[in-house]
Amino acid sequence: MTERIFNFSAGPAVLPVPVLEEAQRDLLSLPGVGMSVMEISHRSKTFDEIIAGAESGMRELLNIPGNYHILFLQGGASLQFSTVPMNFLPADGSADYVITGSWGKKALKEGKKVGSVNVAATMADGGFTRVPSREEMNLNPHAAYVHITTNETIEGVEWKREPEVGDVPLVADASSNILSREIDVNRYGLIYAGAQKNMGPSGVTVVILRDDLLQRVPEGLATMLDYRTHVENKSLYNTPNTWGIYILGLVCKWLKDKGGVAAMERENEEKAQLLYDVIDSTDFYRGHADADCRSLMNVTFRLPDQELEKKFVSEATAQGLDGLKGHRSVGGIRASIYNAFPRAGVEALVSFMKDFERRNG
């Protein structure tokens, strides 16, 4: 195998090697088909099987009930920021947004363009280091929906349990922690996620949508922005990202072979703990998020000063630990350790961190 480095990128991110190997092997011709996955019609029997496999993979892994649709769309979470309110925020209604970081702010901005929104809570004052308590949220019992970001990729802040929102549909941007741990899908009205962190390559957006919500969609929306279009056409109204859906299906298969989401969750907890143990053991490294809200996917921390952070990133990169520079908006270090990120890479980073502290602490 060609030499590969440890890729801590926040997304697009590391993919499972067995998935890449299968994609490579069959790239010129799917067995028995005589064409590349990229060349086959999205209306062909072969692709029908591919998209059905991706859907059943997601359904099985997250135990998604029959009254939820699974869609494979395009445009990323960023387009969902608009599609959600276009479909579910009526002219005479209001939607609640709980802001726990940069992505929640972006969702809010697009919601505002569509209709009336209520910031039920924002953790901006604390620098987005935690999620709010129930008491800190000013939830409207008549809200069209409550929007949360289950894991803030940039700040490394994660909801460990869904907030209690009563009968109001909970809408979640789960881009950076979907499939990383078990969830009860019944607690959500809609979950959306870009694929490029835990599910596959960029260019596929997964939407998990409770069927009864479709009755709320207003008439007159652009066909491509109306969820009903994609439900009725099983994500094949127009040509989807066929390659991306194929890879996503292979990732689901890989994850099932690994023991599913429960097994992955244990592994993710262990991987993250290795890093948080180093952070907690010293004042040299300071975690960004509060301990009870810190992300298993994006471990964010600071060093004593920016010069040291720069040196840290530069030396780590030289040792094949790539993508550790924090997002430009918060600085510091961010180690993204999604499902497919190998434990060996975390161990390598732990060693590097200890060594770096010894030399610079």
Added chain:
Amino acid sequence: MTERIFNFSAGPAVLPVPVLEEAQRDLLSLPGVGMSVMEISHRSKTFDEIIAGAESGMRELLNIPGNYHILFLQGGASLQFSTVPMNFLPADGSADYVITGSWGKKALKEGKKVGSVNVAATMADGGFTRVPSREEMNLNPHAAYVHITTNETIEGVEWKREPEVGDVPLVADASSNILSREIDVNRYGLIYAGAQKNMGPSGVTVVILRDDLLQRVPEGLATMLDYRTHVENKSLYNTPNTWGIYILGLVCKWLKDKGGVAAMERENEEKAQLLYDVIDSTDFYRGHADADCRSLMNVTFRLPDQELEKKFVSEATAQGLDGLKGHRSVGGIRASIYNAFPRAGVEALVSFMKDFERRNG
């Protein structure tokens, strides 16, 4: 190499074998990078080079002037059907649509949802067999834009020259013939195209947009649906389809190595002529489109009856000539022979057609 068949699919469609081979070789690790293309950050230097290469490839191949932007978006032509009027059809204006087939009808339907549209011409009465003459078009000199479909993939009807529209911006859905022949980009205000026919895999939409039109974009659009967002962020406002853009760049490189669009145009004319010669030589096969409007990309024709058409498709498939069944809306046979479709495949189809006629004529 794994055995490959001749793939006449209308899209996603055949890709150049050297492109597939390079993608296969580097799938697990780009040389010197240590990660798959699918795993690298869209903010990385490596991806900067990939997207810059795709852009300069397109610019060079179509001789795109400096006052035109080249965007790599998501959602296909189907989303552009809405994005175009959202950006360029003002509340007090009207847009002209020239309808030469099924895709033009879809564009019109979405335009109507946004604002006032004028059907400058529709060729529906003739069953979409040709483009209108200048005299047949009722063009509004004050239109916000004139929309055409440069090649109707389903009917196989192609504009051989752009219509004269004066100072009104010409907007073209060029999904199924972009890069197949030389065009004068200066004659267009905006060209959009799904990649999955002549440029790459599905999931990438190319938009070529004249800079001065951006001044017409209204405030308040969803960020992802506002062309200015993607111009200002060079298609990197959010995570694009990185894999698709990579393949598109490789396709551009392959096309340049082949001699560019002019050389490809000659080859496409020759390939299509081989099929049209058979059709013109007999009453057994009847071409759908008028001779002066028939497509070099999608050769559509009928047989004496539907039973024979079914038999034709079935026997062709058995001989490794795949994807010849016409679109369900028009029936008959459709041979899609895009840039990457090998001449040997056209010759194989010609032989098969002659033989089939001998046996069934």
